[in-house]
Amino acid sequence: MSKYNTLYNKIKKEITDGRLKYKSKLPSVRKAALIYNVSRTTIQNAYFALAADGFIISEPQSGYYVSYHKAKESNRKNSTRKQCILYDFKSGTADKSSFEFDVWRRYMKNALRQDSRLLSFGEPQGEYELRAALSDYIREKRNVVSSPDRIVIGAGHQSLLAILCSLTEKKSTVSFPDKSFVQGASLFGDYGFDVHYRYKDAKMIYVSPSHMNKTGDVMPNRRRIELVKHSAQNRSLIIEDDYESDFQYNSMPAPSLHALAGGENVVYISSFSNLLLPSIRISFMVLTESLAEKYKKNIFRYNQTAGKTEQIALCQYIRDGHLKAQIRKTRRFYTAKTKNFAGLLKKEFENAEIEISENALKIIMTVPFDKSPEIFETHGISVLYEQEENGTLKLIFNTSAVPQKEFYNAINALKTLLF
């Protein structure tokens, strides 16, 4: 085949495959000759043939563009493929009405005004001021005593766990509470760790004491103390993911493992996505003294992943007390919402067992059920479930993403499926 033919087929395929989309501009003849390493005449001939066959159009004074008819818009397929979920009781997406957006916007705008800070690279460890504010905050709130130089900021837990993995001994063992911690477990696996579940003798033990499983159980104080003692004896490292510790209603707020262990052998990790905006990707971890030293020696290896604008905004937001206020508000709001939905369920499903999780974010409803649980999803209701052996089904509702005004409709939809 001639060079011109090869090129013709190549570009044609890109258009019919949808990789080259409607209206995309093709490189100029001069540029294309350089790119494909062929003569300009070859390019010119291929372009002429493509235009003649209707794949591209020549716009005088401008260049060649992909024409409409032949370009399958492969991307459109992608965006319409999404399933139609009417009531999402699965995701932890925040309820719009619980977040004071205007306050956050004000802090972001202030941060955007700090030109000179935004023009420089950030500190790899995270902005010093934010680390200082976090250090004070967790000290007061969770009695986690640390200092800014032991705190590392990152965009999400995974970025931080990757740093932690790189600081610890290779080919060690790690234990997770159960298989739902997919992201953490696969990351450790990638780093060559042996991943176990509920394995007491692992060298690293990952736990989230305020959200132990999908039904939202909280670790009792007695077990917390046992775990801390065990890890001290065993010289293992606890990774304490303090997820949802702000949501504990039925029980007293439980102490953090970090505080119980006096800061020894515990790496504390937390974030703000479920308190503020899910789109704020800021997590932080408190390293032990020896890990912090190791981190400092290797700091040239790491880059900060969290955005600087949001770090600056969050720092001032915490300092001015808005984080605390927002947590109080969110807690009140979600508790009321959970109780409200649980009340409606109790009224409509008299034969069901209904209980609220310890963190008051989830409602667990157990009902007799003999159909396939997939019908919930196909009928627009996204909800976690567990099939029990005695022919009952356990449904786990998280109401945070469903607005209150849709509760009635959601319950009606449930009724048609459950009766």
Add this chain to the structure above:
Amino acid sequence: MSKYNTLYNKIKKEITDGRLKYKSKLPSVRKAALIYNVSRTTIQNAYFALAADGFIISEPQSGYYVSYHKAKESNRKNSTRKQCILYDFKSGTADKSSFEFDVWRRYMKNALRQDSRLLSFGEPQGEYELRAALSDYIREKRNVVSSPDRIVIGAGHQSLLAILCSLTEKKSTVSFPDKSFVQGASLFGDYGFDVHYRYKDAKMIYVSPSHMNKTGDVMPNRRRIELVKHSAQNRSLIIEDDYESDFQYNSMPAPSLHALAGGENVVYISSFSNLLLPSIRISFMVLTESLAEKYKKNIFRYNQTAGKTEQIALCQYIRDGHLKAQIRKTRRFYTAKTKNFAGLLKKEFENAEIEISENALKIIMTVPFDKSPEIFETHGISVLYEQEENGTLKLIFNTSAVPQKEFYNAINALKTLLF
């Protein structure tokens, strides 16, 4: 030792170590009893003793606070430890005058208004709209043909390389151009790869063709073609880091390896930190078809690290043509600055050899020199250097972080050290 004594010593140490800072509030007696798992009386006694010895102060109606005199402010040490650099010719920090901050601020403010988008979690792969905009952009600019579903967005190159590592076979080999790619090399090392330098037979070959080394050399077209052919024969994967490809003046813009290879066996990776704000942590990579499929199958393992607000802003900023305009402006500005500084150097150091790098971002000056090159840093000039065997010194200046108005002072400082 009594419980109260243990507690007293523990808190005292936290204060003298600087972990508990001046003005920090101690937990309430009730809360502390819960945290330390001792009686309230024990806490009360420990607090009394600490107050008596001047470590803490009781504020009526409020609680206990760390008092001033005993708290070594360990953090202050940290912030004053920084060296005093007057002229920074090393870092790539942007020059404030090259960036149109108001335009960016406008786009960020617009993005901040999209409440409902910010209230939901982002797509793990990155916002679809941004991926579509990037796909068009790199197609037109670098002839990198892809589609939104083959693009992955992340906060910085490291986040993306971590994903790439998790998608490829374990215990493989990777090659880097030289030892200056510390972050990438150590990441691959952590993932169990054998890291080599300039090793042609590696299964993965990391290159940055537009910035091959610290003197800013650009890979010639002939070598680009060789590399693409070699990797096709060897079935190795090229990781093309397109860093600084927008800065090529002396030579024609070189084609991307991705385009030369027809998109086969090349993962293309790029970012915007050096074109826009260093604080915008958005990188992206274009996966090959097979890697993209593998990624999709494992998508539940990954979280998006880049902030959503910035992704939304950047998408519209690109669509409206500001990225292209900013690149043109930055290029003109930096070229002028580099030429200007090179001119001043030529005038003042007649015995020196002075040349401008191919990407016009760096000036390489070779001078006879018999002192220790550390004197630059100790005299406030941060600059990369290489000691040559014939008693000369090669200095590599990057002028982007030094404002033009400080050029004269910087040259005067250099004169006192070089003569």
